[in-house]
Amino acid sequence: MVLAVSSSWASSPGLFTDSCPFCVPDSEYLDSQYFVLSPGPEPWLSPLPPANCPSWLCARLGACLAFLPEAFDFIARDPAETLHLSEPLGGKLLEEYTRLARECGLWLSLGGFHERGQDWEQTQKIYNCHVLLNSKGAVVATYRKTHLCDVEIPGQGPMCESNSTMPGPSLESPVSTPAGKIGLAVCYDMRFPELSLALAQAGAEILTYPSAFGSVTGPAHWEVLLQARAIETQCHVVAAAQYGRHHEKRASYGHSMLVDPWGTVVARCSEGPGLCLARIDLNYLQQLRQHLPVFQHRRPDLYGNLGHPLS
C-alpha cells in the first residue's frame, strides 16, 4: 500500500484561496521542488478538485492514504486568533475535507484540527484533534493530543499550547485502514515512548506523528525521535510536518518523513513544502517482529508495565 505524507506550509490565515482551503498556495509561495505538476488546471482533471490539490495528486500517484501535518487548517498568531478561527468537527472545514476524501477516494489523516469540542461553552478552549477520514469521507477516528507542548527553548519562540488547548482525555485504539492498523498521536506526543508502546501493544502497525516541530528542536531531535519510536515499537512511523515561517514569531522545521520498523527513513521531504510517498510492507513488519521478538522479552517485573495496553 502506498502512503503519502506532506510537508505543508500552513499559512497564516487567509493565504489559501477561499474556494479550495486544502489546495497548495499560489505559485508565488511555492518552492520550485513542489510536486510534479505545475499549478495550472489540467483539462481532463476538471472540474474538481483542482490539479494542484495535494490530496488529488496523492490519489493519482497511487496512494490510499495521505497524511497532513498538525495544524493543517491554520497556524495563528496568538491564542485569541487560534480560538477565534477554531471550528467544531461538524463545521464547514471538516465538511470540505470530507468531500475531498470522497472525491479523491483517499483516506486522509488530518493531523491536528483546532477543534471546538463539546465543552467549548464552558472551557473556551479547544482540542488539538487528529481526525482520520476514510475514502468515503466518514470520520473513522479522532484522537485529541494528550501531551501539550508548553516549552521554552532558547532560540525558539516560547510555545504554550495549554493557553488555548485542553489535553485530550484518552488514547485511541489503533484503527484498521487499507494500509494497516494505525495508532494516532500528534507532534509533541512523540517524546513519550509510553504512548507509542501502548499503541503498539494494542496492535498498531503504523504510528503517526503529524507535527509542527520547532526550528531548534527539529534539527536536533526530529529524525532520531521518529527512528527511536519506529525501532522500539517495530512499527512504521509516518510524520507529516509543517514547514517554514508562519509569521514573525513562529517557524516550523518541516522534513516530513516515513520510517520503517527497522528504523530506516524510507521517504522524506527536504527543505520547503513538498510531498513524499512510500510503500508500506506489513510482511516485512511481521518478519522483523519474529526475528527480533522484543515484545516477548519485556520485563515489567523490573520497570512496571510501561505502555500499559489500552483497555
Ligand SMILES: O=C(O)CNC(=O)[C@H](CS)NC(=O)CCC(=O)C(=O)O
Ligand atoms: O499551535 C498550533 O496551532 C498547533 N500546535 C502546535 O504547533 C504544537 C504546540 S505549540 N507544536 C508542538 O507540539 C511542537 C513540538 C516540538 O517542537 C518539540 O517537541 O520539540
